[in-house]
Amino acid sequence: MNSSHTITHRQLFFVIVQSQIGVGVLSLPYTLFAKAKTDGWISLLLAGLFIQVSILAIWKLCELYPKQTIFDFMPKIVGTKLGVVLNALFVVHLFSVCVVILILYNSIVSKWIFFQTPRLVVILILALTCVYCITCTAREIARFLMLVSPLLLVLFFFVAYAYSDVHLLYAFPVGAAGIKTILSGSTDALISLLGFDTALVFIAYTQGKSNSKLKAISYASLCVTLFYCFVTFTTYIFFNPVEIEIVPEPVLYMLKAFSFKILERTDLIFLSIWIVFVTTSLISYFFFTAKGVQKLLKLNHHKSAAPYVGIICALIASIPGSKLDVQLWSKLIGMSALCCSALFPIFLLLIAIIRKRKEKGAVST
Amino acid sequence: MTFFKKPKKLLEQKNTVNEDNIKGSGPSSQSNIDTNSPSEQDDTINQNQSIDDLLKSIEKSFSSSEDLMTHWIEMPADKSKVALIFLDSIIDKQKLQDLILNPLFELDKGIDLHTFEQVINIDFRKQTDFSKIQELLLQSYTLIFTKDTNCFFSVFTPVKTERDIAEPDNEAVIRGSHEGFIESMSTNIALIRKRLKSPKLVVKYLKVGKETHTNIAMLYMSDIANPEVLHEIEGRITSIEADAVMTPGNIEESIEDKTFSLFPQTLSTERPDRVAANLMEGRVALLYDSSPTVNLAPVNFFVFYQTPDDYNKRWMLGSFYRMIRLFSFYIAIGLPAFYIAIVSFHYEVIPSALILLMKSSLENIPYPPLFEALVMELTIELIREAAIRLPTRIGSTIAIVGGLVIGDAVVKAGLISNLMIIVVATTAIAAYTVPSNEMSLAVRLLRFPFMVAAATFGFLGIVFGLILMFFHLCRLYSFGTPYFAPLAPFKIGDLKDTIIRLPFFKMNSRPSDINPIKKDEDNHTRKWEKS
Numbered sequence: 001m002n003s004s005h006t007i008t009h010r011q012l013f014f015v016i017v018q019s020q021i022g023v024g025v026l027s028l029p030y031t032l033f034a035k036a037k038t039d040g041w042i043s044l045l046l047a048g049l050f051i052q053v054s055i056l057a058i059w060k061l062c063e064l065y066p067k068q069t070i071f072d073f074m075p076k077i078v079g080t081k082l083g084v085v086l087n088a089l090f091v092v093h094l095f096s097v098c099v100v101i102l103i104l105y106n107s108i109v110s111k112w113i114f115f116q117t118p119r120l121v122v123i124l125i126l127a128l129t130c131v132y133c134i135t136c137t138a139r140e141i142a143r144f145l146m147l148v149s150p151l152l153l154v155l156f157f158f159v160a161y162a163y164s165d166v167h168l169l170y171a172f173p174v175g176a177a178g179i180k181t182i183l184s185g186s187t188d189a190l191i192s193l194l195g196f197d198t199a200l201v202f203i204a205y206t207q208g209k210s211n212s213k214l215k216a217i218s219y220a221s222l223c224v225t226l227f228y229c230f231v232t233f234t235t236y237i238f239f240n241p242v243e244i245e246i247v248p249e250p251v252l253y254m255l256k257a258f259s260f261k262i263l264e265r266t267d268l269i270f271l272s273i274w275i276v277f278v279t280t281s282l283i284s285y286f287f288f289t290a291k292g293v294q295k296l297l298k299l300n301h302h303k304s305a306a307p308y309v310g311i312i313c314a315l316i317a318s319i320p321g322s323k324l325d326v327q328l329w330s331k332l333i334g335m336s337a338l339c340c341s342a343l344f345p346i347f348l349l350l351i352a353i354i355r356k357r358k359e360k361g362a363v364s365t
Numbered sequence: 366m367t368f369f370k371k372p373k374k375l376l377e378q379k380n381t382v383n384e385d386n387i388k389g390s391g392p393s394s395q396s397n398i399d400t401n402s403p404s405e406q407d408d409t410i411n412q413n414q415s416i417d418d419l420l421k422s423i424e425k426s427f428s429s430s431e432d433l434m435t436h437w438i439e440m441p442a443d444k445s446k447v448a449l450i451f452l453d454s455i456i457d458k459q460k461l462q463d464l465i466l467n468p469l470f471e472l473d474k475g476i477d478l479h480t481f482e483q484v485i486n487i488d489f490r491k492q493t494d495f496s497k498i499q500e501l502l503l504q505s506y507t508l509i510f511t512k513d514t515n516c517f518f519s520v521f522t523p524v525k526t527e528r529d530i531a532e533p534d535n536e537a538v539i540r541g542s543h544e545g546f547i548e549s550m551s552t553n554i555a556l557i558r559k560r561l562k563s564p565k566l567v568v569k570y571l572k573v574g575k576e577t578h579t580n581i582a583m584l585y586m587s588d589i590a591n592p593e594v595l596h597e598i599e600g601r602i603t604s605i606e607a608d609a610v611m612t613p614g615n616i617e618e619s620i621e622d623k624t625f626s627l628f629p630q631t632l633s634t635e636r637p638d639r640v641a642a643n644l645m646e647g648r649v650a651l652l653y654d655s656s657p658t659v660n661l662a663p664v665n666f667f668v669f670y671q672t673p674d675d676y677n678k679r680w681m682l683g684s685f686y687r688m689i690r691l692f693s694f695y696i697a698i699g700l701p702a703f704y705i706a707i708v709s710f711h712y713e714v715i716p717s718a719l720i721l722l723m724k725s726s727l728e729n730i731p732y733p734p735l736f737e738a739l740v741m742e743l744t745i746e747l748i749r750e751a752a753i754r755l756p757t758r759i760g761s762t763i764a765i766v767g768g769l770v771i772g773d774a775v776v777k778a779g780l781i782s783n784l785m786i787i788v789v790a791t792t793a794i795a796a797y798t799v800p801s802n803e804m805s806l807a808v809r810l811l812r813f814p815f816m817v818a819a820a821t822f823g824f825l826g827i828v829f830g831l832i833l834m835f836f837h838l839c840r841l842y843s844f845g846t847p848y849f850a851p852l853a854p855f856k857i858g859d860l861k862d863t864i865i866r867l868p869f870f871k872m873n874s875r876p877s878d879i880n881p882i883k884k885d886e887d888n889h890t891r892k893w894e895k896s
Binding site (some may be wrong): 011073109113114122125126129132133136140145146147148199220259261262263264268271272273275276279 | 710711714715716719822823824825826827828829832833835838839840845849852853854855872
């Protein structure tokens with residue numbers, strides 16, 4: 001690995017933040033409300049806790065195999081042949097995540113901005129932009145993701161403006177939904193918090209102490225969870241519980257109501273900034289995927305895989321047409337992504353530890 | 366590609382000259398009894414020829430150019446004849462008379478040319494390397510040959526063709542030095558040395574262009590500039606193998622990291638104070654023969670937005686105007702695009718009071734907004750291009766025709782809306798606030814793709830355009846240093862002289878993106894205690 005491609009742990013923090021915040025932010029309050037009612041924000045916090053376990057597993061894996069991506073150490077853990085198969089499956093999973101990001105992005109853009117534009121065109125402009133962005137090293141990607149991070153503050157202020165007209169009482173009684181429903185809501189929350197798994201490839205490029213890497217990822221996940229929680233909670237106290245059920249993108253509807261003296265329709269500006277965050281999370285997933293394809297096909301550089309990754313994802317993403325299709329796809333892929341990104345690292349770590357123990361035992365006897 | 370192709374013929378010729386020199390070097394130490402050298406070596410310049418043959422071969426090597434003059438004089442000491450040879454067009458005859466002929470005849474009879482070298486003149490030198498004859502003649506030297514063809518003498522007699530030092534037109538300042546570089550490299554170096562009276566200022570001469578022999582001087586501070594960067598720049602310059610390297614633009618394009626980028630990767634300036642300040646930050650200056658332009662490298666994006674004026678204002682004003690300039694970057698690339706996006710896609714963004722106004726202005730315009738904008742922007746570029754070519758007296762006519770007649774008539778004729786005129790005019794002004802001409806050009810060209818993107822995808826197109834542009838800036842390097850530093854990679858300490866300008870006493874460290882060896886600037890401008 002070239003030493004000029006490394007990133008600092010501060011950059012790692014922003015990479016994870018940018019990969020986590022993505023398409024989910026607009027519709028998250030709605031999906032959570034569907035299950036956990038006004039206690040959705042508690043499910044979100046719980047999901048943040050669960051994620052911390054996966055993060056620990058990912059970090060431990062990367063510590064056991066320093067300077068290697070998941071595709072490098074997978075064959076070492078489960079054996080060469082099975083490793084190739086699992087790598088291929090993991091790449092398929094990454095493809096599906098990219099596809100679902102593109103699908104959700106398209107569904108929102110076609111609902112709010114372009115009603116008539118063909119799906120493929122809207123999807124292709126995002127995919128091709130991302131292809132250009134991943135044809136370089138991890139360092140430049142990290143620099144860019146860090147550069148656009150201040151936009152998060154703009155989003156924050158837009159949402160915070162809602163506090164001029166909120167009713168705290170809407171959020172009460174806290175915990176009315178019951179622990180069981182809150183827990184089941186947290187699986188939905190987990191899907192929108194995905195993105196921390198890009199650490200599996202970006203840690204390999206990070207310099208510095210192992211502990212500071214864990215801190216960077218954990219703080220990133222914490223920040224994103226709190227930000228999502230803030231957004232969700234704000235929409236819950238802005239709309240009354242009956243209203244939320246009929247607004248699938250509560251954040252946008254909330255902003256649509258605001259108008260400043262020089263700017264009407266704040267939601268359009270918000271959407272433009274939101275697209276940047278969709279792009280950044282897609283950039284990290286594309287990079288992840290391209291690295292996987294590079295490893296599978298034994299390419300010299302992930303650059304040559306990039307255009308194919310982009311175009312294949314765009315073509316697949318333009319298949320689902322109706323609203324129901326979109327829901328079905330995103331639900332299926334969301335569940336599979338949950339297994340692969342959150343549970344699989346824990347599983348892999350267990351095998352790695354058992355294997356290491358055995359090896360140790362073999363050496364000592 | 367042809368630019369870099371080695372001309373085979375020239376190489377061969379060069380080789381034969383060298384070989385002959387090596388062959389000839391053996392017997393050269395002996396006396397020159399057998400001066401009538403074999404005729405087969407006729408057309409090469411060789412040491413062991415008779416003086417007549419030598420002169421003939423020099424003349425032949427210059428293809429009998431008629432400004433190559435040979436002049437015989439008789440030495441007052443021993444009545445021996447010596448030959449002066451020079452290129453008439455590039456030497457100063459008055460100088461020749463003053464420096465050589467006059468002292469030669471006025472002095473003691475016993476003097477000969479060898480002693481002359483030591484006592485009379487520092488520009489007078491004994492030479493033994495005969496392969497350099499052509500080069501010396503081309504550099505305005507006058508050569509003196511005696512019968513003893515082991516060696517010859519050279520005098521530097523350049524004709525003075527410099528203009529006076531004046532303020533560069535496109536980099537004028539209100540307060541501060543009004544000196545600018547001129548077409549003479551030695552004068553330019555003198556202007557820099559005048560500002561940096563330090564023994565650590567190093568000048569290194571390089572030469573490119575096999576036919577043009579363009580001199581390049583590389584200036585840097587030996588205790589600040591990073592040796593890796595120095596090595597990189599020098600390596601890239603010496604790797605240029607071309608017949609003709611005429612302009613600084615040629616060299617820039619051969620040494621910059623990405624030629625297929627709109628953004629300039631070296632800063633060209635005509636201001637000595639700007640060069641001196643950048644040298645002190647650890648950058649390298651490249652000076653060229655007969656060009657008033659000096660290139661500075663490595664640079665980052667924000668260097669193009671600094672001007673010497675900033676440091677002569679009170680720091681808050683300096684910061685304010687720098688922020689205005691950076692803001693103008695966004696206006697110049699984004700305003701027409703933003704307007705097009707609003708008019709053709711998102712008119713619901715503007716407040717309702719303005720909608721009626723816009724509608725009344727746009728209602729009778731037959732063309733789509735993109736077409737309107739393109740026509741007006743291209744007209745402005747036309748006016749600009751014409752104004753550069755025209756002499757100043759006609760220039761003002763163009764300003765009136767372009768600005769008043771076209772601007773007013775086009776609205777009255779109902780071709781372009783008056784809002785579009787406002788947008789285009791603001792954009793044009795914004796593009797001219799960039800202190801560097803190259804960056805200003807880049808910005809002006811950038812707005813066209815943004816306009817097209819806005820016309821096809823509205824805000825979405827602008828956002829993707831900006832993402833692509835900023836990503837490009839993030840992955841651009843100037844001689845191995847990140848171009849968009851200190852924003853990407855982010856260094857909070859380096860922001861002090863980029864987006865804003867802090868007071869002088871806060872600037873205690875050099876910008877770290879160019880990795881200077883000496884990071885500390887040793888500024889203690891405020892040692893006194895505040896009461």
